[in-house]
Amino acid sequence: MKRIVIAIISGVIVSEIMWQLYKKHKHSRKKVINTSNCNGSVEELCNNTEAKIFDVMFFSQDSSLCRSHLKRMKPCKKLNCPIRHLKKIIHYLDSAIHTLDICLYFFTFVELAEAVIRAKNRNVVVRIILEDSMTCTDRSRLMNFYKEGIKPITKPLDVLVHHKFVIIDNNILITGSINWTKSAFFGNFENVLMTNESAIVKPFIHEFERMLTILTVTETNSENLD
Numbered sequence: 072m073k074r075i076v077i078a079i080i081s082g083v084i085v086s087e088i089m090w091q092l093y094k095k096h097k098h099s100r101k102k103v104i105n106t107s108n109c110n111g112s113v114e115e116l117c118n119n120t121e122a123k124i125f126d127v128m129f130f131s132q133d134s135s136l137c138r139s140h141l142k143r144m145k146p147c148k149k150l151n152c153p154i155r156h157l158k159k160i161i162h163y164l165d166s167a168i169h170t171l172d173i174c175l176y177f178f179t180f181v182e183l184a185e186a187v188i189r190a191k192n193r194n195v196v197v198r199i200i201l202e203d204s205m206t207c208t209d210r211s212r213l214m215n216f217y218k219e220g221i222k223p224i225t226k227p228l229d230v231l232v233h234h235k236f237v238i239i240d241n242n243i244l245i246t247g248s249i250n251w252t253k254s255a256f257f258g259n260f261e262n263v264l265m266t267n268e269s270a271i272v273k274p275f276i277h278e279f280e281r282m283l284t285i286l287t288v289t290e291t292n293s294e295n296l297d
């Protein structure tokens with residue numbers, strides 16, 4: 072009889088532990104929001120600083136078919152419609168309040184440049200690092216930045232600045248294979264990852280500062296850099 076009672080009590084305790092573990096797991100999962108392929112309100116996510124953002128986008132040869140509706144900026148029904156991806160990136164850029172740190176190999180996409188200029192006009196601190204050799208290919212687009220008081224940082228180096236990442240308010244990272252050009256968004260196989268996971272965002276913040284130092288340091292001080 073004693074053994075039966077002990078067995079019942081043990082069973083109850085184990086059930087309670089399992090229930091508590093389940094509740095804990097459920098609670099921790101609740102804050103993680105996968106925004107991939109969803110049409111949910113980006114503004115809502117941006118305003119919810121507790122929400123975990125992780126968003127993976129893919130672009131393919133089919134993306135070129137959506138180029139025609141870029142003017143209307145209306146996504147079609149395709150899950151990976153580049154317009155949908157583009158709108159989401161622009162929404163996040165438009166959510167910037169304090170800083171916008173951009174490090175790209177090539178940046179000529181007007182719609183994205185306009186979002187950067189909008190950020191500058193609402194007093195967001197905008198810093199842009201670009202690959203020096205690629206700025207020669209489209210000076211006219213760069214002039215728009217200069218006109219708005221944004222001076223992209225470039226420097227001829229022995230190696231390419233081949234990075235593609237953007238950090239919004241030291242909180243949201245946009246990175247991946249894609250250059251910010253129309254042809255990359257509408258024709259290439261590309262990927263973009265957006266996240267506010269600090270373990271991923273922080274190294275990119277550090278890398279941006281490191282790149283800034285490399286590109287702005289004077290020749291005499293360059294020997295002291297790693």
Ligand SMILES: [Zn+2]
Nearest residue numbers: 137146147152
């Ligand atoms: Zn489409």
